[in-house]
Structure formats: structure tokens, C-alpha cells
Amino acid sequence: MSEQVRFSLPESEIPTSWVNIAADLPEPPPAPLNPGTGEPLGPDDLAAIFPMGLIEQEVSAEPEIEIPDEVREAYKLWRPTPLIRALRLERALDTPARIFYKYEGGSPAGSHKPNTAIPQAFYNKREGVRKLSTETGAGQWGSALALACQLFELECEVFMVGVSYDQKPYRRAMIETWGGTVHRSPSDLTDAGRSQAEHSSGSLGIAISEAVEVAASNEDTNYSLGSVLNHVCLHQTVIGSEAIRQLELAGAYPDVVVGCVGGGSNFAGIAYPFLREKIRRGLQTRFIAAEPSACPTLTRGAYRYDFGDTVGLTPLLPMYTLGHDFVPPPVHSGGLRYHGDAPGLCALVHNGMIEARAIKQTSAFDAAVRFARSEGIIPAPEPSHALRVVIDEAEQAKQAGEERTILVNLCGHGHFDMAAYQAYLAGELEDLEFPESEMEAALERLPEAPALS
Numbered sequence: 001m002s003e004q005v006r007f008s009l010p011e012s013e014i015p016t017s018w019v020n021i022a023a024d025l026p027e028p029p030p031a032p033l034n035p036g037t038g039e040p041l042g043p044d045d046l047a048a049i050f051p052m053g054l055i056e057q058e059v060s061a062e063p064e065i066e067i068p069d070e071v072r073e074a075y076k077l078w079r080p081t082p083l084i085r086a087l088r089l090e091r092a093l094d095t096p097a098r099i100f101y102k103y104e105g106g107s108p109a110g111s112h113k114p115n116t117a118i119p120q121a122f123y124n125k126r127e128g129v130r131k132l133s134t135e136t137g138a139g140q141w142g143s144a145l146a147l148a149c150q151l152f153e154l155e156c157e158v159f160m161v162g163v164s165y166d167q168k169p170y171r172r173a174m175i176e177t178w179g180g181t182v183h184r185s186p187s188d189l190t191d192a193g194r195s196q197a198e199h200s201s202g203s204l205g206i207a208i209s210e211a212v213e214v215a216a217s218n219e220d221t222n223y224s225l226g227s228v229l230n231h232v233c234l235h236q237t238v239i240g241s242e243a244i245r246q247l248e249l250a251g252a253y254p255d256v257v258v259g260c261v262g263g264g265s266n267f268a269g270i271a272y273p274f275l276r277e278k279i280r281r282g283l284q285t286r287f288i289a290a291e292p293s294a295c296p297t298l299t300r301g302a303y304r305y306d307f308g309d310t311v312g313l314t315p316l317l318p319m320y321t322l323g324h325d326f327v328p329p330p331v332h333s334g335g336l337r338y339h340g341d342a343p344g345l346c347a348l349v350h351n352g353m354i355e356a357r358a359i360k361q362t363s364a365f366d367a368a369v370r371f372a373r374s375e376g377i378i379p380a381p382e383p384s385h386a387l388r389v390v391i392d393e394a395e396q397a398k399q400a401g402e403e404r405t406i407l408v409n410l411c412g413h414g415h416f417d418m419a420a421y422q423a424y425l426a427g428e429l430e431d432l433e434f435p436e437s438e439m440e441a442a443l444e445r446l447p448e449a450p451a452l453s
């Protein structure tokens with residue numbers, strides 16, 4: 001009865017700065033390239049679609065970046081988020097491991113995404129932008145940005161991946177409730193969309209192409225990305241910074257930090273503040289990134305320069321990639337269906353500082369249901385991949401007779417994913433094969449660029 005379960009912080013402890021891991025890395029990750037000139041990307045290359053405030057953060061070498069008061073004010077709507085000890089799951093697993101989860105599902109949009117949507121809307125508004133365009137997969141990012149645009153009085157136009165548009169009408173309704181506009185992608189509103197009409201189920205890569213095109217061709221419109229870029233990962237570090245304080249209250253420190261990876265932002269958000277401590281203090285902390293076996297970017301992709309979108313409108317990003325025109329199988333974790341990942345995170349996986357594991361979707365749902373039956377919260381399919389890793393680590397700790405402290409980012413709830421749970425519970429959920437030959441073919445079509453070492 002004496003064990004504490006929830007570790008809460010007062011509003012006054014919302015972090016005052018974001019952690020910029022770039023400042024602490026032994027070597028900088030390779031630079032993105034301008035696809036036209038092959039030269040490293042400069043601020044001017046980004047100015048057509050991003051505000052200066054975010055471009056400065058994208059290339060910053062400062063270890064900390066102050067969070068504006070207006071952003072901290074908006075964060076108060078749901079931050080600080082709770083850190084919860086998964087005591088009931090520990091007991092169900094009969095493990096000596098201690099498991100803590102940082103719960104980001106209590107934000108208005110139900111995920112970690114508003115942590116970056118809010119500052120992105122703020123900096124765009126400050127620089128006189130009228131409208132933001134974006135893409136969304138499962139609808140998590142579109143709904144978060146629609147909320148943020150509403151709070152900062154911007155218009156919001158969302159290109160939603162076709163399959164999700166059809167399967168997730170309630171996410172669409174959320175975007176519209178917060179005042180945003182939604183189009184099914186591929187749409188006939190853009191050249192990019194018209195060129196991809198035959199892929200009618202759509203993909204994140206195609207939707208990004210459409211949103212970038214709208215921003216690039218309208219003076220008063222900027223583009224906003226929900227993951228992958230440095231400034232997005234930066235904004236998410238409020239998660240890890242709060243967790244450090246909360247674990248102090250719990251008298252604990254993680255041996256292992258786990259998160260799922262779609263584009264890398266929620267993982268970076270929980271991991272980078274701890275990674276900085278590992279680097280500065282010479283700790284042994286392990287970091288594990290979980291991704292779907294059907295879209296195994298970090299574990300099976302090639303470490304190469306590639307476009308961030310399908311059509312080839314973005315800069316060339318140094319990353320693990322399955323090929324920019326590879327269309328991932330329609331797994332239920334829509335947020336993890338992306339051909340690439342954050343370049344900063346890829347460099348850390350490449351140099352061995354972060355481990356990556358691929359998880360089958362039935363195995364992720366098995367973990368999710370066990371979690372829901374002990375902890376109550378029904379996780380989104382995406383972090384269920386991370387929960388699989390947590391359970392595996394806790395079981396290994398038991399076999400080794402080892403106390404092990406595990407921290408995981410529970411980055412969203414699954415209330416809009418109950419159709420996937422229904423399929424799982426009915427025994428109808430399948431493990432989709434990773435079409436390796438399609439990846440090989442897509443890798444043949446990568447743009448010409450220097451090799452990465």
C-alpha cells in the first residue's frame with residue numbers, strides 16, 4: 001500500500017527551456033543537402049515555407065533554447081504530464097524490474113503532438129503568417145495542429161492519408177471541430193496529388209508533397225511538419241526534462257529508456273534529455289527505439305540521402321530510408337508508416353548510441369492488451385510497439401534476477417483505434433509482410449548524393 005504510483009509536478013515546473021542535443025554530440029550529424037545544388041542546406045532554402053524562429057532552432061548549436069512565455073501558458077492546458085509507476089503491470093509480470101511510463105495521452109489531442117504544434121503555431125503567428133498547411137497520417141498530427149492554430153488564430157489546412165481519411169472519420173471531425181480544413185490525399189488540389197492518383201490509399205510521403213506544394217506556392221502560407229525535423233524533436237524534449245524531475249521524486253533513474261519511432265519525435269523527446277546526462281556524466285543508460293516490422297526503417301533501411309516526401313520536393317535528408325516512393329503496408333499504427341526517420345536520430349542509431357528493434361503488430365497489440373488490463377489506459381497502437389519492448393525487458397530482468405528500471409513514453413491513447421483492437425480481439429489482426437523487394441526497387445530510385453559514412 002505504501003508504494004507511490006503517480007509522480008506529478010506543479011505548473012511552475014513546466015520546463016523553461018528545450019534541450020538541444022546537437023550541442024552535446026561528439027560529432028555533428030551530416031547536413032541536409034539542397035537537391036538542386038548538392039550544397040549543404042542554408043537558412044534561405046527553408047525560408048519559403050518555415051518562419052525564421054523555427055529555422056534558427058533547426059540549425060542551432062546552443063545547448064538550451066528558452067521556451068517563450070506564450071508557449072508555456074498554452075502548455076499549462078495539460079502539462080506537466082504525469083509520470084506513473086506501472087506497479088500493477090510489474091506484479092502481473094512478476095518481475096523485479098521497476099517500470100515507469102510518462103503519459104502524454106492526456107493532452108487535448110490525445111498524444112505528444114501538441115508539444116510541438118503549439119510552438120510552431122506561435123512562431124508562425126509572430127512572423128505574420130496567416131495559414132499553415134500540413135499532412136497527417138492517422139490524424140494525430142492534423143488534430144494537434146488544428147488545435148494549436150485555433151489557439152493562435154491561424155488557418156489550418158490538412159492533407160490526410162487516404163486510408164486514414166476513410167477509416168478515421170472521428171479524427172477528421174476533431175480537426176474540423178478545432179476549425180481546420182481536411183482533404184483526402186492524394187487530392188486533385190495539387191500537382192503532387194494528381195501525379196499520385198493511382199496510389200489511392202495514399203501515404204505520408206504523398207501527403208507531405210501536397211502540403212509542401214501548397215505552402216511553397218502561397219505567400220501567406222507556411223508548412224508545418226509534425227516529426228523528423230530538429231526543431232520538432234527539440235520541442236518534444238519537455239517530456240524527458242519533466243521525467244528527469246519526476247524520477248528524482250521517485251528516487252529512481254532509468255537503466256533503459258524506450259519509445260516508438262515513426263519519424264522520431266516522441267522518442268527524441270523522452271530520450272534526448274537522458275542521453276545528454278549519459279554523455280555528460282558517463283552513465284550506462286540504454287536507449288531502445290521500437291518500430292513496426294512491416295515498416296522497419298531503422299533496422300532494415302539503407303543509411304543514405306533521400307527525400308522526405310514521395311514526389312521529391314524536400315531537401316535531401318541523411319537518414320535510414322526504405323526509399324521515398326516506397327509505400328508501406330497499411331499497418332494499424334498509421335503514425336509509424338513513414339519511409340524515413342529524423343536525421344539526428346538516425347545518426348545516433350548509426351553510431352550505436354541508440355538501439356533499434358522491429359516489432360510485429362500482433363505482438364504489439366498483445367503487449368497493449370496486457371498493459372490495458374493491468375494499468376487501465378488503452379494505448380495507441382504506436383506506443384504499443386514500445387510496450388512490447390518494455391515487457392520483453394522486464395521478463396529478461398526477471399530471468400537475470402536483476403532490478404532494472406525501465407522508462408517508456410506512452411505517447412498517446414488508443415480511443416480512436418478501437419477498430420484495430422476489435423480485429424485483434426477477434427483474432428483477425430494479421431502480421432503484414434515487409435515487401436523487401438519493393439524496398440530494394442525503391443532504393444534503386446534514390447536521388448544521386450554523396451555516400452554517408
Ligand SMILES: *Cc1c(COP(=O)(O)O)cnc(C)c1O
Binds near residue numbers: 111112265266335412
Ligand atoms: C505521430 C505519432 C507517432 C509517431 O511519430 P513520432 O514522431 O515518431 O513520435 C507515434 N505515436 C503517436 C501516438 C503519434 O501520434
